[in-house]
Amino acid sequence: MLYCFDCGHESPIEGDWNQRPNGDAVDYDCPVCRTTITSRPRRDRHQPGGEARLLHCSSD
Numbered sequence: 041m042l043y044c045f046d047c048g049h050e051s052p053i054e055g056d057w058n059q060r061p062n063g064d065a066v067d068y069d070c071p072v073c074r075t076t077i078t079s080r081p082r083r084d085r086h087q088p089g090g091e092a093r094l095l096h097c098s099s100d
């Protein structure tokens with residue numbers, strides 16, 4: 041559960057927070073007062089296996 045320290049809004053981490061990508065992290069903004077509550081690291085960059093092939097599009 042996350043709580044907005046500004047307006048008191050509360051919601052689960054997967055709730056109605058506005059998630060904004062911010063570099064290697066994702067900022068969670070309060071949907072009521074737009075205060076940034078927390079920032080969590082993104083986990084979609086170093087997935088083991090699978091997607092690496094997409095990066096190799098050279099026309100060799």
Ligand SMILES: [Zn+2]
Pocket residue numbers: 044045046047048049070071072073074075
């Ligand atoms: Zn708030």
